[in-house]
Amino acid sequence: MQVSRTRSISVIGISLLLAVFAIAQNKAFHNAPASAAATKNPVAGDAAAIKAGKNIYSQNCAACHGPDGAGTGNVPSLKTGKAQEAKDGELFWFITNGDENNGMPSWKGLPQRQRWQVVRYIRAMKTAGAAAPASAAASTTTASLPKASGNGPFIDYRDEKPGTVRKITAKDLPPPYATKSAGNGPHVVPRPQNAWPQVLPDFKIDVFASNLNNPREIVTAPNGDIFVAETEPGNIKIFRGMTADGKPQQTSVFLSGLKEPFGIAFYPPGPNPEWIYIGNTNAVVRYHYTNGDLKARGEAQKLVDLPTGGHSTRNVRFSNDGKTMFIAVGSESNVDDPEENTGEKNRANILAANPDGSNVHVFAAGIRNPVGLAVNAQTGELWTSINERDALGDNLVPDYITHVQEGGFYGWPYYYIGGNQDPRHKGKHPELKNKVIVPDVLIQPHSASLGMTFYNGKQFPAEYQGDIFACEHGSWNKAVRVGYEVVRVPLHQTNHATGEYEDFVTGFVTPDGNVWGRPVGVTVAPDGSLLITDDGSNAIWRVSHK
Known part of the structure; x- marks a missing residue:
């Protein structure tokens, strides 16, 4: 791998050479x-x-x-x-x-x-084999839950309803430790017979595909094929065509034996790609590709080595002109100081590189776990959806969706949502306080914001054109669950966010707090419908407009 320091985030004052990735592999487990x-x-x-x-x-x-x-x-x-x-x-x-x-x-x-x-x-x-979680914890039954909060700014799953518009601002943030840090992971159950995702009256939602194995990122190829990463087994699957009742006409395993694949991208941008890029958890690789291929051709070309462990998702996208490859690399920990934990060196960043893997450098830093990546076709701006840090209480720190400024610093681990200092790093790097960028859209804390896409289809009403759809995988660090939904960020045909977001698909949590669905990735199908992966029910959902 050819590595360069042609650009750096000067405010951090830490060497950003990617060669230190190897150091992290030799340190003791959690020191x-x-x-x-x-x-x-x-x-x-x-x-x-x-x-x-x-x-x-x-x-x-x-x-x-x-x-x-x-x-x-x-x-x-x-x-x-x-x-x-x-x-x-x-x-x-x-x-x-x-x-x-x-x-x-x-x-x-x-x-x-x-x-x-x-x-x-x-x-x-x-x-x-898997251990059965303790039977639905009594602490999450409806009778024992605190009263629902209504419209917020901070809410839980009981408040989520399609069409509800929300807005969280930096002024709404409580002080750290206003509530105890919770350990309330999702108790995933099979979908109950009477459970179904909820959408607005003018939309309908159906199962596009089922019986998948850990479906995560989903993208639409230039020819209309749907590519899905089954991360845990290491597969890339293709779903081709759509029947009259909204099901795939053909399914194929494009690749197998990969190392926790997530990101999928086609290069060069446009109708006739020559390569497919895969973001494995340990490297970005590419394969020769021509429209219509149902099986990978040739051997993988490794382009960029990446650090493993911690947050494992490695998304990949290209700039509109095809000159820059963006790579998302999440942190190894919740909030460790990179100056003390060598495993955090050059993580919690969005990297940029040439399409051949050369000239790797940091594009933006201080981004704890940038899972979703998307490039606005109109403006060329890179956008991301983020998992922020945990263990500061129920309502800290908000996850977020934002356009990414080149050379920008977003706070992790020292600050959050502007100049709010993380108390676990009290007194560190005061020179950074006024340099932390406040994100465009704050999402409910602990929602685990994952995949995102811009809507460029023709099926939905005109006011949806250019808007963002993003998947909220769901909380574990909040006393009452939140997330487990798909949200819409309206850009109002201006290409700019106003801080608002809207509940779009909800209903993946039962009234007693059990979880049966967990949205991960979202893409626009050739017919203009939305396809959403769900690694809770191991399905792909299709949202269409009536």
Whole structure:
């Protein structure tokens, strides 16, 4: 990989050479001491410990980390990445001590043997199967929930209704720790028989495809084929054509065996691409591609190596003129200082590079986890949707959707939403306070804003033209759930946001607080309908205008 420092974010005052990516791979797991790494698991050879650990995990850990350990929202995976690379003793040390700044509680209250059994189960997750989460927690039943907040500015899932317009401003933010930091991961259940996503009366929503495996990013190819990344199994699927009842006419596996793929982009921009680019969690690669290909041709060309662990999504987009490739790289942690945690070097950024992978540099910094990327076809501006930090309370910090200023600094980890200093970094970098950009649109805190797209179809009414649609995957760090919806950001045919957003597709949470759907990615189909991936029900939804 050819790396350059031709541009940098001078306000940070930290070297931005991408060569330091390798450093992160050698540090201890969450800075565990050497004595922890040397500690052996006393139940390492005990098969019964796997079952015991699985039961303990289901009661205490599955709500946030997911029943299969794949993570959820901002919670990292335990079945891949850093957790599996760590020593048993390091895992035990971290479970025991926790990390309040990163939203991980201490579990020293569990008997020592039980903590070791959980470590044993984490080691065996891939073969031991998923642990059932504790049955729908009583704390999330309707009877025990606090009163719904109405129209906000801060709300929860009970307030979400298609057509409701919301606006959060920097002046609305509460002080840090106004409420306790919650651990309330989604309790994902099969879709109940009477549950269905809700849309405005003039729209309808149907299942486009089902029985997928962890569908995440979704894009429309220049010829109209629909490409979907199944991240966990490592596949890219194609859905071609549409029947009269809104189903795909043909399905094909374009690629398999990838490393947690997410981003998909075609190059050069325009009707006749020659390459398809894939954002794996560890690298950007490309394959020769011609319109209509149902299988990848040739071997992958690796263009850019990327750091692994932490936030794993790596989105990829191109500027309208095709000269710049944008790459989203989220943070490794919740709020670690990059000057102290080498694993955070050159992360929490949007990178830019030449299409061949050369001249990699930071385009914008201080962006904790820029999952969604989209380029406005009219203005050429890059936009992003962001997962902000956790563990400051129910209503901090808002996620956001914004256009991205080249050379801009968006605050992470020292500040948020302008010059609001994160108390976990009190007194650090006062010179940055007045340089933090306030994003265009603030979304409900902890919503986990993921994929986004500009609406360029002809099916929806004219007032939707050029607007943004974005997926809110759903909270884990809020006492009462929020997110689990698709929102619309109206640009009012001006290409500029006013700070407002609108609930567009809701209903993925049952009245008693169980979750059955989690929107991830969104694209515009050739007929002008919206296609939305959902890794909760493993489906793709189609929203059409009546």
